[in-house]
């Protein structure tokens with residue numbers, strides 16, 4: 001959203017038959033003028049508008065890069081998948097929940113990536129824990145080339161490895177069984193080859209603060225041990241809960257039913273993570289997901305770093321996967337551009353039965369603070385091996401959609417699974433079904449919306465979007481169009497989870513790629529002139545010319561005009577247009 005520098009100059013304008021005269025005083029305490037009904041060129045049957053004008057300083061217009069992109073992507077940067085979905089299912093049938101796929105050896109060929117893109121992948125995630133940078137570079141370039149040549153709009157996310165204590169060797173190439181009563185040595189000492197009943201940890205401080213009698217839990221419950229002896233940093237443990245040790249298994253220690261919280265001096269961003277971030281900058285990725293964020297400091301640090309190092313704006317996503325991050329949830333959400341509910345590692349640090357409630361809380365906090373949220377890990381885990389999900393998995397996916405998460409993520413299902421494309425189609429179909437149910441039951445009415453904005457301009461933008469979403473639902477419009485430079489207005493609309501799809505028209509490619517993670521938003525890249533009315537007519541004409549808008553369709557248009565020399569006023573408006 002545009003930054004209003006002088007809110008005292010705010011005034012309102014109402015055009016057409018607008019019932020909202022009580023905007024006066026209540027919204028911004030400034031005079032409201034009723035203007036005339038206007039109808040442009042006979043193309044639009046009816047138009048109702050509410051406008052808020054604010055005096056602003058002239059902003060800098062960007063556009064050369066856009067012109068270059070325009071040549072490549074056509075006049076209207078409408079991605080082929082959304083376009084196909086609109087043609088097939090109509091506006092209301094367009095999917096709202098976004099889909100993230102982890103790319104791994106099972107889906108890294110150009111053909112596989114294209115199939116995932118066609119299947120609705122909005123964001124490709126690269127987990128920097130695995131494989132080398134050369135491999136990741138190759139995948140990123142393939143995705144970018146598919147976007148350019150085939151008209152997809154898939155954003156790229158890298159996910160840092162982070163500093164986590166895990167197994168580096170457990171005596172076998174894959175999984176190894178821990179039998180009831182067996183005695184194991186857990187050590188940080190490096191040794192060559194594998195030793196039976198010995199587990200090597202990656203960090204010498206792994207047993208700091210641990211006492212005899214503590215419980216050692218593997219991967220949140222894969223196996224459990226009791227510490228029976230401590231010798232230096234080595235722990236001798238007896239298996240009390242037989243199970244499996246997997247490669248890179250994670251440890252947690254418990255005492256009296258509570259996690260033993262320890263303050264390791266491990267940085268959230270390690271030297272390797274910084275090198276991976278440099279790599280991400282040089283490859284122009286759209287998002288960086290930071291593993292094991294514990295407070296907002298590391299997020300601010302990275303954001304500041306990126307703002308000085310990269311001209312491209314990249315979203316910083318914080319992964320909520322530690323007990324500590326739950327204690328500082330709000331400050332982390334406020335600092336970040338989005339959140340991932342990383343249920344895999346979260347389940348190592350909190351009892352599994354607490355995860356559903358925590359997930360719901362994180363999703364709610366994110367919507368309140370207007371940050372996109374991804375629900376991740378084990379959504380369709382059984383599909384790594386089987387061609388159909390369990391009923392419980394479908395119920396879990398449905399629950400995340402019912403909670404109005406912005407996005408769902410596949411991990412091993414796509415990275416190493418046998419049925420990655422099918423898993424993606426299960427996510428797609430399950431989310432569409434749940435979204436339809438939500439609309440039929442008017443579920444979005446139950447969403448509480450706390451006031452977010454503090455400054456007057458922010459409150460105006462928020463109210464415009466809240467009202468626009470309510471109008472769109474009550475009037476049953478076919479689509480919402482929002483003109484947005486940095487995506488703020490689009491996200492404020494998305495926050496209300498309205499029934500119609502939100503077409504976010506932007507002339508900024510970074511904004512377009514960032515909006516890929518937001519619920520219900522279909523980002524379009526367009527050339528925007530300074531004349532907003534001309535922009536609106538042009539966009540409508542373009543969409544009409546591709547037979548995607550037809551006579552009688554009604555759209556609600558929200559615009560947020562950045563001031564320029566010729567139009568030195570910011571202008572935020574809601575208009576309802578019926579296509580003639």
Ligand SMILES: Nc1ncnc2c1ncn2[C@@H]1O[C@H](COP(=O)(O)OP(=O)(O)O)[C@@H](O)[C@H]1O
Pocket residue numbers: 102103104105127129130131248344411412413415416
């Ligand atoms: N780039 C990759 N190369 C090889 N294997 C990968 C890659 N990305 C993911 N995987 C595999 O997919 C599994 C699930 O992915 P993910 O959840 O991202 O990782 P992890 O299980 O390590 O947290 C990983 O355990 C790993 O086996």
Ligand SMILES: C=C(OP(=O)(O)O)C(=O)O
Pocket residue numbers: 127129159291319321341342343344345346376377411
């Ligand atoms: C998504 C997660 O992180 P990663 O796969 O990188 O461990 C998780 O822990 O759930």
Ligand SMILES: [K+]
Pocket residue numbers: 127128129159160161162291
């Ligand atoms: K990771």
Ligand SMILES: [Mg+2]
Pocket residue numbers: 291321342344345
């Ligand atoms: Mg994790």
